[in-house]
Amino acid sequence: xSQESFTEGDLRNTGMALKHERTWDYELDRxxxxxxxxxxEKVGLQFPEGLKRxxxxxxxxxxxxxxxxxxxxxxxxxxxxxxxxxxxxxxxxDVFVHFGHSPMKESDKILYVPLFSNVEVExxxxxxxxxxxxxxxxxxVGLVTTAQHMNKFDEMxxxxxxxxxxxxxxxxxxxxTHEGQVLxxxxxxxxxxxxxxxxxxxxxxxxxxxxxxxxDKNVVIADPVNNVVTIADTEKFLxxxxxxxxxxxxxEEWGVVFCTKIGQGRWxxxxxxxxxxxxxxxxxxxxxxxxxxxxxxxxxYVNTGCPRITTDDGPQFKQPMLxxxxxxxxxxxxxxxxxxxxxFHGTW
Amino acid sequence: xSQESFTEGDLRNTGMALKHERTWDYELDRxxxxxxxxxxEKVGLQFPEGLKRxxxxxxxxxxxxxxxxxxxxxxxxxxxxxxxxxxxxxxxxDVFVHFGHSPMKESDKILYVPLFSNVEVExxxxxxxxxxxxxxxxxxVGLVTTAQHMNKFDEMxxxxxxxxxxxxxxxxxxxxTHEGQVLxxxxxxxxxxxxxxxxxxxxxxxxxxxxxxxxDKNVVIADPVNNVVTIADTEKFLxxxxxxxxxxxxxEEWGVVFCTKIGQGRWxxxxxxxxxxxxxxxxxxxxxxxxxxxxxxxxxYVNTGCPRITTDDGPQFKQPMLxxxxxxxxxxxxxxxxxxxxxFHGTW
Numbered sequence: 001x002s003q004e005s006f007t008e009g010d011l012r013n014t015g016m017a018l019k020h021e022r023t024w025d026y027e028l029d030r031x032x033x034x035x036x037x038x039x040x041e042k043v044g045l046q047f048p049e050g051l052k053r054x055x056x057x058x059x060x061x062x063x064x065x066x067x068x069x070x071x072x073x074x075x076x077x078x079x080x081x082x083x084x085x086x087x088x089x090x091x092x093x094d095v096f097v098h099f100g101h102s103p104m105k106e107s108d109k110i111l112y113v114p115l116f117s118n119v120e121v122e123x124x125x126x127x128x129x130x131x132x133x134x135x136x137x138x139x140x141v142g143l144v145t146t147a148q149h150m151n152k153f154d155e156m157x158x159x160x161x162x163x164x165x166x167x168x169x170x171x172x173x174x175x176x177t178h179e180g181q182v183l184x185x186x187x188x189x190x191x192x193x194x195x196x197x198x199x200x201x202x203x204x205x206x207x208x209x210x211x212x213x214x215x216d217k218n219v220v221i222a223d224p225v226n227n228v229v230t231i232a233d234t235e236k237f238l239x240x241x242x243x244x245x246x247x248x249x250x251x252e253e254w255g256v257v258f259c260t261k262i263g264q265g266r267w268x269x270x271x272x273x274x275x276x277x278x279x280x281x282x283x284x285x286x287x288x289x290x291x292x293x294x295x296x297x298x299x300x301y302v303n304t305g306c307p308r309i310t311t312d313d314g315p316q317f318k319q320p321m322l323x324x325x326x327x328x329x330x331x332x333x334x335x336x337x338x339x340x341x342x343x344f345h346g347t348w
Numbered sequence: 349x350s351q352e353s354f355t356e357g358d359l360r361n362t363g364m365a366l367k368h369e370r371t372w373d374y375e376l377d378r379x380x381x382x383x384x385x386x387x388x389e390k391v392g393l394q395f396p397e398g399l400k401r402x403x404x405x406x407x408x409x410x411x412x413x414x415x416x417x418x419x420x421x422x423x424x425x426x427x428x429x430x431x432x433x434x435x436x437x438x439x440x441x442d443v444f445v446h447f448g449h450s451p452m453k454e455s456d457k458i459l460y461v462p463l464f465s466n467v468e469v470e471x472x473x474x475x476x477x478x479x480x481x482x483x484x485x486x487x488x489v490g491l492v493t494t495a496q497h498m499n500k501f502d503e504m505x506x507x508x509x510x511x512x513x514x515x516x517x518x519x520x521x522x523x524x525t526h527e528g529q530v531l532x533x534x535x536x537x538x539x540x541x542x543x544x545x546x547x548x549x550x551x552x553x554x555x556x557x558x559x560x561x562x563x564d565k566n567v568v569i570a571d572p573v574n575n576v577v578t579i580a581d582t583e584k585f586l587x588x589x590x591x592x593x594x595x596x597x598x599x600e601e602w603g604v605v606f607c608t609k610i611g612q613g614r615w616x617x618x619x620x621x622x623x624x625x626x627x628x629x630x631x632x633x634x635x636x637x638x639x640x641x642x643x644x645x646x647x648x649y650v651n652t653g654c655p656r657i658t659t660d661d662g663p664q665f666k667q668p669m670l671x672x673x674x675x676x677x678x679x680x681x682x683x684x685x686x687x688x689x690x691x692f693h694g695t696w
Contacts, residue, residue, distance in 0.1 A: 044632075052643035056601065056629055071619065076605065076633030076640050088608045089632055253404065257424065260436045271419065281404055284392075284437055285424030287635075292424050295400035 026058050027113045031097055032065045034111055040094030046075040046086045048100040051115070058099075078287060081184065083263025083306070083344075085110065102147040102177035104263050105347040116151035119224045121200050125159055128222035128229045132196060135164035142168045142197035142217070144182045144189050144210065149201050149224070153180050156200050168192035173345050182206050184308045185344035187213040198222060199232075207232040209308070212341035240314060241326065241339060248320035248330040251300035254280040255293060259305025261286050262348050269324050270304040277331065290317050302327040307342035374406050375461045379445055380413045382459055388442030394423040394434045396448040399463070406447075426635060429532065431611025431654070431692075433458065450495040450525035452611050453695040464499035467572045469548050473507055476570035476577045480544060483512035490516045490545035490565070492530045492537050492558065497549050497572070501528050504548050516540035521693050530554050532656045533692035535561040546570060547580075555580040557656070560689035588662060589674065589687060596668035596678040599648035602628040603641060607653025609634050610696050617672050618652040625679070638665050650675040655690035 035043055043062070047055050055074045062072055073093060075086040082101035090096045090109055100115045132141060141160060145153055157167045157180075169180040172188030180189050182199070187210045190197050196218040199207040202225035211219040211232035219232035254277065258270040274280045280302075285292055288309050293301060300320045303310045310323050320330075323342035328334040383391055391410070395403050403422045410420055421441060423434040430449035438444045438457055445459045480489060489508060493501055505515045505528075517528040520536030528537050530547070535558045538545050544566040547555040550573035559567040559580035567580035602625065606618040622628045628650075633640055636657050641649060648668045651658045658671050668678075671690035676682040 049643060053645050055644060056646070059629055071622070071630065073606075073630045073632050074644070076631040076636075076644075078640065086632075088634070258421075274419070281407055282419065282421045283424040284421050284434075286436070288424075292426065295397060296403060296422070296424075297401050298404070 034095045042071045042093040044073045044089040044093030044096045046098045117148040121224045124222045124224040131220045139166045140194035141165045142192040142194045146201040168194045244320040248300040253298045255298035255301045257303045264305040266304040372463045382443045390419045390441040392421045392437040392441035392444045394446045465496040469572045472570045472572040479568045487514045488542035489513045490540040490542045494549040516542045592668040596648040601646045603646035603649045605651045606632045612653040614652040
């Protein structure tokens with residue numbers, strides 16, 4: 001790696017925010033190839049929330065490359081992960097492109113474009129050494145990242161090894177595409193034999209989930225996008241969860257949400273609850289929002305869909321919104337000290 | 349009709365609000381029969397927004413009547429009309445019940461339960477005479493109502509005829525189930541040879557649409573639910589529409605919304621716009637909300653889905669949101685004085 005390319009991605013002390021979109025690779029050639037192979041008339045594009053603003057320009061670039069008359073459709077459905085495919089669009093377009101997430105499950109129907117970040121990770125890893133043990137004391141460290149930074153995973157590992165660490169990584173389970181990858185709802189890749197885990201990636205969303213799922217590990221966050229090193233602190237999260245569970249203990253009637261999104265359905269979990277509680281009612285929906293629950297007037301809700309809606313959006317709901325595990329505590333089937341993070345396994 | 353039943357539904361001067369739910373007929377026997385005929389394991393229930401709060405009690409009553417082990421699912425998807433079927437639930441339940449709307453299209457897959465109102469209409473019709481012409485001067489009057497009051501339609505007609513009026517009614521087109529029925533998006537039943545139309549029904553949502561669609565007619569509202577007689581006044585509506593059109597005239601880039609709801613898709617309309625405007629981009633979604641459009645950053649939007657989202661929710665959108673007809677005016681394809689209400693025809 002040349003010094004020049006290193007400097008380009010190192011934004012520390014520059015006062016600049018990273019402009020991912022300038023350099024992210026939308027892999028238009030691969031899309032054009034698929035359109036030509038299939039003589040596609042309709043091409044569907046689905047972007048995660050944070051990249052939707054780029055959609056018109058990507059559509060422009062694509063239209064320049066595609067045969068006249070090819071219709072480009074942009075999905076306006078909310079999208080927060082690979083679990084969140086626009087299945088309407090998938091069924092009704094000849095080529096369906098899902099940007100920004102790695103495949104939860106390979107399918108001929110879906111063209112996944114991962115959108116790897118071009119940000120350099122070594123400068124922030126250098127800073128993170130202050131929070132990791134000295135390798136002479138404890139060389140074992142877990143290493144995880146997100147789909148966006150997966151292109152640098154080998155580099156991260158080698159960098160740590162060169163400094164004397166023994167790097168522990170796993171692929172996790174079949175919900176995950178890559179070795180060392182975490183999802184907001186799955187941290188199986190951190191089930192490794194080390195007391196510290198280094199998360200290299202943007203934001204606190206993933207490492208907070210990781211720390212909730214692995215409360216015994218020290219989770220160090222090396223964030224190359226915002227240029228900060230921190231320790232994942234779950235205290236605020238846990239207080240909210242305990243608060244919600246306690247408030248739900250008085251609930252008489254429960255709404256049990258079964259999420260209809262392709263990668264978020266846990267029918268057995270939802271069905272078991274209503275089968276064993278005559279005061280529980282099964283609600284089906286795709287987006288789980290406060291507005292959609294208000295009318296039903298239940299005293300508390302269990303969300304069997306995306307765990308992050310429950311934990312991260314929880315305070316926005318008027319009534320307590322629990323994970324399936326928290327529900328068991330609230331109705332007295334499990335003791336309070338068994339409160340744990342809700343994770344999601346398998347595909348669909 | 350006995351004096352007693354007349355009094356029961358006449359809430360004028362009682363100070364009481366109508367408690368529809370006490371008397372509405374959910375036709376549980378018909379649902380139980382369908383479950384038994386099909387040996388159904390899963391029964392799906394879909395309610396309009398205003399009746400969702402009744403869903404838990406209807407589910408209770410049903411569960412008492414159904415064989416043990418029959419699973420009752422309640423749709424948490426937003427629902428504003430018969431155009432708005434929860435197709436996910438329809439495909440995944442053995443009996444799918446849609447409450448509160450008349451069939452837009454008959455289907456073996458859907459059990460429609462209309463939920464007729466039990467409110468008496470004659471007291472408020474009596475009051476509406478003050479706003480109708482004297483039958484000696486102009487006996488011609490159109491008569492329309494909504495699905496909820498359709499059970500009283502013959503009674504309304506006879507009541508007017510007994511007072512010397514010539515009552516004009518139509519079935520409208522195949523989007524409508526009943527003679528004299530209006531939808532929020534379809535007023536073909538008011539295409540009759542009379543200068544005045546009497547709307548008997550709750551709220552102003554339908555008669556305002558009617559008056560927009562038929563600006564030459566005097567639309568008298570006899571509202572037996574809120575016990576008021578008024579004249580539909582479209583001035584505020586029209587000002588908003590002209591305002592939106594004017595603001596959109598400067599738009600460089602357009603988002604063209606194709607709605608994926610089963611009864612709200614107008615593909616040809618959406619496709620024609622993007623085919624003829626290289627600065628127009630096709631967006632697909634089910635719920636059309638301000639949140640879902642914000643990220644895309646277009647200067648203006650055209651909604652080819654539900655016209656009422658455009659006209660009634662229009663002011664909530666940050667950018668101008670136009671109907672297809674208004675779009676033609678904004679881009680100069682039609683003169684301003686051709687502004688008209690957007691209606692929806694056909695089924696799916």
